[in-house]
Amino acid sequence: MQRLRGFLRSVFLVDIAKGMWLTLKYTPQPAFTFQYPAERRPVSPRFRGILRLQVEPETGAQTCIVCDQCAKACPDDLISLGGHREPGQKIKILDYFDFNLSRCSFCGLCAEVCPTKPVKALIMSEEYELGSYSRETQILRIDQMYDGLPVEQYTR
Ligand code: SF4
Ligand code: SF4
Structure with missing residues (x-):
């Protein structure tokens, strides 16, 4: 049958x-179909892109309190940061923030534990273009953590 x-x-x-x-x-x-890279598809609200440090949007002041929780939460030890305290100041100044993008699994634990409110100091951005030509450029320093990586703009 x-x-x-x-x-x-x-x-x-x-x-x-x-x-x-x-x-x-x-x-x-x-x-x-999106004509990438001239057109970039919008990402979903919960998308986990490259980590990014945020400042206070109105004043531009540092929001990170140098608590080290993000570094401790990372299962692969990819974040290293440090700061100093000025005399008479309560909040530490963030001196360096190194993030090894090359081994990041985008689990989001570091951003999740970041305690600052109402502006989270550490977020997962919407950037997803991670490629570079050397291992050294996969280590993001503090300036890149604030400004993000340069994104090439293409036109059709
Ligand atoms: S997203 Fe996960 S793997 Fe990447 S730096 Fe944060 S905690 Fe580490
Ligand atoms: S980014 Fe957030 S969790 Fe990491 S040190 Fe700064 S305040 Fe703490």
Whole structure:
């Protein structure tokens, strides 16, 4: 019975007809294609891109309190940071923040534990273009952590 059914399917080209029907069904719909890199697809709100440090949007002041929680939370020890305290100041100044992008698994633990409010000092940005030509450039220093990596703009 099974063999007869298979024989009839191949004689009457059932599988080809099914495939053609699927093709016809999707042909009139607009193409869901982005002309990358000239066009970049918007990412979802919970997307986890390259880590980024944030400042206070109005004053530009440092939001990181140099608590080291992000470095401790990272399972691969990819964050190294340090700061100093000015005499009479309560909050430490962030001196360096090194992040090894090359081994990051984008788990988000570091950003999750960052305690500052209302502006989170450490977030996962929407940047996803991670490629570079050397290992050294995969270590992001404090300036790149604030400003992000330069993104090449292309036009069609
Ligand atoms: S996203 Fe995960 S792996 Fe990457 S630096 Fe943060 S804690 Fe470490
Ligand atoms: S980025 Fe956040 S978790 Fe990391 S040291 Fe600064 S305040 Fe603490």
